[in-house]
Amino acid sequence: MxxxxxxxxxxxxxxxxxxxxxxxxxxxxxxxxxxxxxxxxxxxxxxxxxxxxxxxxxxxxxxxxxxxxxxxxxxxxxxxxxxxxxxxxxxxxxxxxxxxxxxxxxxxxxxxxxxxxxxxxxxxxxxxMWMHHPRTAKMREFLSDSERFGELKSIHSCFTFAASEDFLKNDIRVKPDLDALGALGDTGWYCVRSILWAADFELPKTVIALRSPVLNEAGVILSCGASLHWEDGKVATFHCSFLSNLTMDVTAIGTKGTLHLQDFVIPFEEGKASFSAATKSWFTELVTDWLPRPSEHTVVTDLPQDACMVREFARLVGGIKGSGLSPDKKWPTFSRRTQLVLDAVKASIDKGCEPIAIFN
Amino acid sequence: MxxxxxxxxxxxxxxxxxxxxxxxxxxxxxxxxxxxxxxxxxxxxxxxxxxxxxxxxxxxxxxxxxxxxxxxxxxxxxxxxxxxxxxxxxxxxxxxxxxxxxxxxxxxxxxxxxxxxxxxxxxxxxxxMWMHHPRTAKMREFLSDSERFGELKSIHSCFTFAASEDFLKNDIRVKPDLDALGALGDTGWYCVRSILWAADFELPKTVIALRSPVLNEAGVILSCGASLHWEDGKVATFHCSFLSNLTMDVTAIGTKGTLHLQDFVIPFEEGKASFSAATKSWFTELVTDWLPRPSEHTVVTDLPQDACMVREFARLVGGIKGSGLSPDKKWPTFSRRTQLVLDAVKASIDKGCEPIAIFN
Incomplete structure (x- = not known):
């Protein structure tokens, strides 16, 4: 030490x-x-x-x-x-x-x-954790690039996993007195975070839950989804569930580019992670092939993403403790905006999938 | 000849x-x-x-x-x-x-x-055309496999392309007297078809357009989306647009498996096409890696998918002409169901994104 x-x-x-x-x-x-x-x-x-x-x-x-x-x-x-x-x-x-x-x-x-x-x-x-993977910074560069990605138009995020029978009976995430938001608070948290992240944390103005969320007997969400709508016309959808095979997708589409990844929460491999980036995608003559095709980008990490998270948190704490810096307000702001959207999805579900306005 | x-x-x-x-x-x-x-x-x-x-x-x-x-x-x-x-x-x-x-x-x-x-x-x-690519039959096998895919729970489909200024002014697909359904009838057709295909052509009971579709001055759709809801709780979303970079995604998630592809309408390469299939996806201990990971399946085709389509159509015509067979009703049924869903999306848009019930 x-x-x-x-x-x-x-x-x-x-x-x-x-x-x-x-x-x-x-x-x-x-x-x-x-x-x-x-x-x-x-x-x-x-x-x-x-x-x-x-x-x-x-x-x-x-x-x-x-x-x-x-x-x-x-x-x-x-x-x-x-x-x-x-x-x-x-x-x-x-x-x-x-x-x-x-x-x-x-x-x-x-x-x-x-x-x-x-x-x-x-x-x-x-x-x-995934916010701290070096892949996330690389993807951010792509999304921020007006030439390669352009203006963000739509986002889709999905995080599902097939919970065991035991989980669905006994896990804290299905208990109303422990984790009352269920799948929305668990896998849905990541979906909403990824959408806000792609939108540079601009809050949507309206959130509407998709119909027919699945609840357990105690009223805890096991599966749901929503659409998010921004002032400028951007739209996002997400789906989160405890009832489907493990899937972790983010797709962000801009006027000039497309970002895809299928392991956004937990990369397929701990030591490196990839994403697909496409720019100005089009076809060959007669529309027989794509030209250019999306390209795969792999980012190696010296530390697992969870350790990157701890390192960043400890760096900020060290700055406060050692150098008298102020706490970084970015992180609680990201958390609060994610929670605001979760609240709106929950409110929409509770009101029969009515649109819910979000105020920061 | x-x-x-x-x-x-x-x-x-x-x-x-x-x-x-x-x-x-x-x-x-x-x-x-x-x-x-x-x-x-x-x-x-x-x-x-x-x-x-x-x-x-x-x-x-x-x-x-x-x-x-x-x-x-x-x-x-x-x-x-x-x-x-x-x-x-x-x-x-x-x-x-x-x-x-x-x-x-x-x-x-x-x-x-x-x-x-x-x-x-x-x-x-x-x-x-893509219905006739041999990849489509391979993917159908996967979706129909109760062990590898299980019960279908959700589908997401997206087809967008960045139309040129000239297209947005002059193409028949933005003219109310020629192709009044705009992007919904063009790229949206493929999205809806892929969703119905994944659902084995079972019609949803309700369709709801996503808010804020983009229309041109003549009222033709340039970008829109919708959620589709089935009696058994299955849910699908799609996004179609003339205003975003070329993207063609289908994700179908079942209780046991996940199908992904990113070139469903036009494969990246004409001679072969791939899809990703995952079954019973989970993690290693401590959730550091996926085990098993999704696997990539490549299907080679002897003919481009458009020629496969013509071959299949000509085969059916040959059977009628040469052997006195009856026309195959499967194909007009697929077309009609796709059109029924498009109609419902259009009706939902026209009614301010109200839910529209579908009756076959």
């Missing part, structure tokens, strides 16, 4: 925390300092199973992690219904907050988290 | 007729017998420019082609507003009809064409 390493505490032993623990270990500017669970035995087993350093502390409560002066930042993978309570508590203890998605059950609820982070001068970031 | 060759007459010298002329020449069971234009000079130039056989006749009217006893079948690439008149006239002269898409301005109008074909015992087929 060096002076520049940010010391992470982990709240809870969620499955995803195993991956983020590895990411903290891999990131050059981060280290695991503590893990807390409601059961100290569970925390101990988690620390052992995930190869935590001997210096890492193990606590039988989340509060103990927040009270530890050797913890700079917390990673919070708790069920969404607990986000507000624990993210606010962490901020009030001056811990920087890396929070799993969806960030809250509503933007209104999320605003309490943001307010607590701002009041306490701590960095906020959500756990959307 | 052999006894088994079907003799084609071509009505008009549309750009697409150049490609279909080549297809007729390439198909082993078809030959070009005649071309007719309102201007005999134009017809002569067209015949010369496209290497018609010396035996091919050149006429200064469409009627002359229909009156030629050496013509078995006609290919009709005229503007949509002329389809009913000339397809009915052809059928009444006992000519089999290969008709460009959209087949009509409405299903009601198309029904007159089907009635004329049935009354005269002639084969009807629309000019949707």
């Amino acid at each position: 060096t002076d520049t390493e940010i010391r992470f505490g982990i709240l809870g032993c969620a499955d995803i925390a195993r991956k983020v623990s590895r990411a903290i270990a891999l990131a050059p500017n981060a280290t695991i300092a503590a893990v807390g669970s409601r059961s100290i035995d569970k925390a101990s087993r988690f620390a052992a199973a995930n190869g935590f350093p001997p210096s890492a502390k193990v606590y039988g409560s989340y509060d103990a992690v927040l009270d530890d002066p050797d913890v700079d930042a917390v990673y919070v993978p708790l069920p969404t219904s607990l986000h507000r309570r624990w993210a606010v508590a962490a901020a009030e203890k001056k811990k920087h907050v890396l929070l799993e998605k969806p960030v809250a059950l509503s933007a209104e609820e999320f605003d309490h988290i943001v307010a607590a982070c701002e009041a306490n001068g701590v960095q906020f970031m959500d756990g959307t | 052999t006894d088994t060759e079907i003799r084609f007459g071509i009505l008009g010298c549309a750009d697409i007729a150049r490609k279909v002329s080549r297809a007729i020449a390439l198909a082993p069971n078809a030959t070009i017998a005649a071309v007719g234009s309102r201007s005999i000079d134009k017809a002569s130039r067209f015949a010369a420019a496209n290497g018609f056989p010396p035996s091919a006749k050149v006429y200064g009217s469409y009627d002359a082609v229909l009156d030629d006893p050496d013509v078995d079948a006609v290919y009709v690439p005229l503007p949509t507003s002329l389809h009913r008149r000339w397809a009915v006239a052809a059928a009444e002269k006992k000519k089999h009809v290969l008709l460009e898409k959209p087949v009509a301005l409405s299903a009601e109008e198309f029904d007159h064409i089907v009635a004329a074909c049935e009354a005269n015992g002639v084969q009807f087929m629309d000019g949707t």
Whole structure:
């Protein structure tokens, strides 16, 4: 451990925390300092199973992690219904907050988290890993290129996976008291994020849920979709589901170019990731072949995207801690806009697929 | 020319007729017998420019082609507003009809064409070439496989191209008196066809246009989209446009598998075409990689898809002519269902994006 390493505490032993623990270990500017669970035995087993350093502390409560002066930042993978309570508590203890998605059950609820982070001068970031893959920066370059891509006109995003019977009965993501947004808050979060990302985080003015969302008996969304509409005529659609084979598509079409990828949330391979970019696509004479064809771009990454995320978060925390910089407001803004759109989709579903206006 | 060759007459010298002329020449069971234009000079130039056989006749009217006893079948690439008149006239002269898409301005109008074909015992087929590519049959096998694909849950289709300024001013596809359905009748036809194809031609019960379609000053659609909803919960979305870079996507997602292709209307290369098929996609431990990954399937074709279309049409005509078989009703049924969905999208647009019920 060096002076520049940010010391992470982990709240809870969620499955995803195993991956983020590895990411903290891999990131050059981060280290695991503590893990807390409601059961100290569970925390101990988690620390052992995930190869935590001997210096890492193990606590039988989340509060103990927040009270530890050797913890700079917390990673919070708790069920969404607990986000507000624990993210606010962490901020009030001056811990920087890396929070799993969806960030809250509503933007209104999320605003309490943001307010607590701002009041306490701590960095906020959500756990959307793919945002930090170097592929994402390369794709952004393409989308921003007026010659290669032009003006964005439409986006389609899809994230589905076929949940097991056990998942559909027991996972927190199908429980109204834990993750009430269901598939919309889980896979839908990524779809909405990808759409906003492609639109450079400009919010749509109207959101309309697609008809016939699938809900479980408790009213939690298992599958749904929506269309998003911008002032300038841009349109996006997405589909998210727990009931279909694993699929992760983003297609963004501009006046001059097209971006395609089919593994946007988790790249097919950890060490490198590809996307397809097409510019001024057309045909040969007699329309027998494409000329030019889309080209495949592969981006190698030195760290897995989850470790890139931790590295970026720790870099920002380091700047605040070491150099007195202010927290970067970009990340909570991205989170809030994603949540605003989720809220609008949920409201549209609740109102029988009526259009919902979005106000920032 | 052999006894088994079907003799084609071509009505008009549309750009697409150049490609279909080549297809007729390439198909082993078809030959070009005649071309007719309102201007005999134009017809002569067209015949010369496209290497018609010396035996091919050149006429200064469409009627002359229909009156030629050496013509078995006609290919009709005229503007949509002329389809009913000339397809009915052809059928009444006992000519089999290969008709460009959209087949009509409405299903009601198309029904007159089907009635004329049935009354005269002639084969009807629309000019949707990709239906005849051997790749399409391979993809159908995948979609029909309960183990590899499972139950179809969602489909997304997109066909856009960036029309030139000249196209947007002068092409028949932006003229209300010629191709009143605009982009919906042109690129949207293919989207709707691909969706119905994936759904094994089961009609959706409801269609809802996406908000903010783009119309030109004459009210012709330049860009639009819709969602389609089936009784069993299946959902599809599509986007069609003259205003975005050339893109041709179909994604069909089932409970167990996913089909992707990005060149469904015109394959990237004429001699072979690929699609991506994924089954029971999941991840490695810690969700770092996909296991298994989607696999790419390439299908080589001995003939271009347009020639496959002509070969299939000529085969059916040959069966009627030579063996007294009845016309195959599958093809007009596919056309009619596609047109029914187009009608519903158009009606939804005209009614401010209200849901439109579809009745077969």
